Amino acid sequence: MADSIKVFAPATVANLTCGFDILGLAINGPGDELVAKKTSGSGVTIVSIEGDEGRLSKDASKNTAGISANQFLQEIDYSGGIEISLYKKMPFGSGMGSSAASAVAGVFAVNELLGRPLNQRELLRFAVEGERIACGSGHADNVAPSLLGGITLVKSYEPLEVLSLPVPPNMYVAVLHPAVEVSTGDARAMLPKEVTMKASVKYAGNLAGFVSALYTNDLGLMRRALIDEIVEPKRAALIPHFYEIKEAALSSEGVIGFGISGSGPAMFALADGLEAIAKAGGVMEGILKKRGISANLYISEVNTAGPKILD
Amino acid sequence: MADSIKVFAPATVANLTCGFDILGLAINGPGDELVAKKTSGSGVTIVSIEGDEGRLSKDASKNTAGISANQFLQEIDYSGGIEISLYKKMPFGSGMGSSAASAVAGVFAVNELLGRPLNQRELLRFAVEGERIACGSGHADNVAPSLLGGITLVKSYEPLEVLSLPVPPNMYVAVLHPAVEVSTGDARAMLPKEVTMKASVKYAGNLAGFVSALYTNDLGLMRRALIDEIVEPKRAALIPHFYEIKEAALSSEGVIGFGISGSGPAMFALADGLEAIAKAGGVMEGILKKRGISANLYISEVNTAGPKILD
Numbered sequence: 228m229a230d231s232i233k234v235f236a237p238a239t240v241a242n243l244t245c246g247f248d249i250l251g252l253a254i255n256g257p258g259d260e261l262v263a264k265k266t267s268g269s270g271v272t273i274v275s276i277e278g279d280e281g282r283l284s285k286d287a288s289k290n291t292a293g294i295s296a297n298q299f300l301q302e303i304d305y306s307g308g309i310e311i312s313l314y315k316k317m318p319f320g321s322g323m324g325s326s327a328a329s330a331v332a333g334v335f336a337v338n339e340l341l342g343r344p345l346n347q348r349e350l351l352r353f354a355v356e357g358e359r360i361a362c363g364s365g366h367a368d369n370v371a372p373s374l375l376g377g378i379t380l381v382k383s384y385e386p387l388e389v390l391s392l393p394v395p396p397n398m399y400v401a402v403l404h405p406a407v408e409v410s411t412g413d414a415r416a417m418l419p420k421e422v423t424m425k426a427s428v429k430y431a432g433n434l435a436g437f438v439s440a441l442y443t444n445d446l447g448l449m450r451r452a453l454i455d456e457i458v459e460p461k462r463a464a465l466i467p468h469f470y471e472i473k474e475a476a477l478s479s480e481g482v483i484g485f486g487i488s489g490s491g492p493a494m495f496a497l498a499d500g501l502e503a504i505a506k507a508g509g510v511m512e513g514i515l516k517k518r519g520i521s522a523n524l525y526i527s528e529v530n531t532a533g534p535k536i537l538d
Numbered sequence: 539m540a541d542s543i544k545v546f547a548p549a550t551v552a553n554l555t556c557g558f559d560i561l562g563l564a565i566n567g568p569g570d571e572l573v574a575k576k577t578s579g580s581g582v583t584i585v586s587i588e589g590d591e592g593r594l595s596k597d598a599s600k601n602t603a604g605i606s607a608n609q610f611l612q613e614i615d616y617s618g619g620i621e622i623s624l625y626k627k628m629p630f631g632s633g634m635g636s637s638a639a640s641a642v643a644g645v646f647a648v649n650e651l652l653g654r655p656l657n658q659r660e661l662l663r664f665a666v667e668g669e670r671i672a673c674g675s676g677h678a679d680n681v682a683p684s685l686l687g688g689i690t691l692v693k694s695y696e697p698l699e700v701l702s703l704p705v706p707p708n709m710y711v712a713v714l715h716p717a718v719e720v721s722t723g724d725a726r727a728m729l730p731k732e733v734t735m736k737a738s739v740k741y742a743g744n745l746a747g748f749v750s751a752l753y754t755n756d757l758g759l760m761r762r763a764l765i766d767e768i769v770e771p772k773r774a775a776l777i778p779h780f781y782e783i784k785e786a787a788l789s790s791e792g793v794i795g796f797g798i799s800g801s802g803p804a805m806f807a808l809a810d811g812l813e814a815i816a817k818a819g820g821v822m823e824g825i826l827k828k829r830g831i832s833a834n835l836y837i838s839e840v841n842t843a844g845p846k847i848l849d
Binding site for chain 2: 392435
């Protein structure tokens with residue numbers, strides 16, 4: 228067994244319009260890279276973080292990668308030391324699951340390095356714990372798709388149960404990240420604490436309809452189900468030209484849905500086929516560009532593999 | 539074409555624990571029977587109602603069967619007359635979809651009598667309209683399964699879209715109707731107007747999980763998803779010995795789920811196989827019997843056919 232391993236964990240689109248806090252999917256890129264190395268000593272040490280503009284703590288008890296890896300080591304009673312080098316290759320505060328990708332990269336790397344004592348699904352709770360301790364809330368809607376790939380549903384939090392849903396064979400994703408920052412905390416503060424029963428029933432009906440559509444590969448139903456009347460109207464205010472971009476994306480041929488990625492400001496579109504998503508992505512990006520707002524556009528299939536070993 | 543037709547429309551279990559207002563299934567019996575006959579004159583006349591203890595209006599504009607049949611006749615521009623005789627074969631105010639069964643029987647009978655100008659799914663809106671005018675709210679969670687059979691999800695009300703979900707091959711239903719009356723109005727008045735976001739997310743997660751479980755025939759997941767923390771705790775108070783019956787049902791071998799049928803007081807259990815459901819139903823009924831509370835127990839497969847022609 229090698230003494231060192233390099234891994235990649237993908238960015239994710241959480242909420243996915245109709246599944247606030249519980250639905251998400253993984254994309255092929257961007258994502259975080261992480262090198263884990265056996266050392267003398269004990270526990271996890273973060274030796275370097277690149278690409279973080281100095282924003283992340285190298286204290287392994289405060290960084291999602293360090294926390295999830297450490298929790299894992301405790302669980303399997305590993306007494307040796309692990310050195311982690313983290314290469315942040317994706318934007319912070321973007322709504323693309325940056326902290327989740329680090330958490331998944333950390334625990335995935337250590338599990339692989341130590342000969343895979345646990346299976347992939349068993350790693351989930353360590354990554355969730357990383358999110359909980361580092362970010363204050365143990366959301367699984369980013370870590371689940373980053374770890375398991377594909378489209379995931381957090382069926383329940385107590386106990387934590389995550390389902391892998393079918394991925395339509397030709398589904399592509401565009402993620403557009405405008406160069407504005409939205410803190411997850413600010414975005415959460417905008418959420419209503421309560422919703423009407425009627426709104427709650429609508430939300431559940433759309434989510435359940437979307438799940439059904441994934442099993443039957445009914446693209447029309449997916450589109451009719453990818454609706455968010457609770458969170459999107461609040462958070463749209465944080466995102467420049469949101470409704471213009473939404474309308475343009477949904478008018479582009481082959482587009483299945485559109486929405487805010489996680490807590491934003493990134494937006495995403497789903498489409499049937501590479502050509503359709505490339506066109507939709509271009510249209511979305513064009514709206515920001517002509518206003519002089521710089522943005523990054525990521526085009527990808529739905530990533531069904533989750534994290535992977537790079538070396 | 540015959541000048542007269544006799545039909546049956548089944549009782550239904552709405553809400554189905556995890557799908558308040560939008561999920562439901564049909565059972566084989568009880569149900570309503572209805573005879574529709576071509577006559578001179580125009581529009582629908584209700585000539586007799588049996589088994590209703592005098593409670594239902596024979597005014598066709600106030601009875602779900604009459605309203606839904608009349609709306610249908612207007613839609614297809616039929617200028618002749620129809621006489622309806624309604625045989626109520628199921629209890630009122632039971633939570634088993636009595637008014638919905640009448641609505642479905644009415645519109646189904648007339649469509650068949652007139653040579654099926656519309657398909658079954660197109661009849662849905664007339665039956666919903668019958669519910670709306672007669673009962674004050676246009677719920678589709680009973681009429682949809684009564685009309686389409688099987689397990690149905692009202693994906694949305696505006697526009698009305700109903701999905702037929704897969705029915706597990708060996709799923710049986712027990713419905714226990716205690717001899718106490720709960721008005722749908724009273725039961726609705728107990729509902730919270732608002733719920734917390736957290737409760738709303740839980741509700742959606744369970745419903746989406748249940749839908750996924752139907753597609754994968756995962757009985758364990760169905761059981762973990764058949765949870766209602768919003769409505770059941772309120773309405774349980776209207777039903778004698780609810781929690782004792784619930785615990786006994788869920789402890790009985792092979793039981794997949796338990797809950798209030800519609801707005802109650804009927805309760806239902808789902809189980810894998812006839813033997814398991816018969817046992818569970820007996821246990822549930824026994825709890826009421828030993829307290830001297832009379833009750834009717836109905837055991838049935840999930841009815842995948844919906845309404846049928848009897849003659």
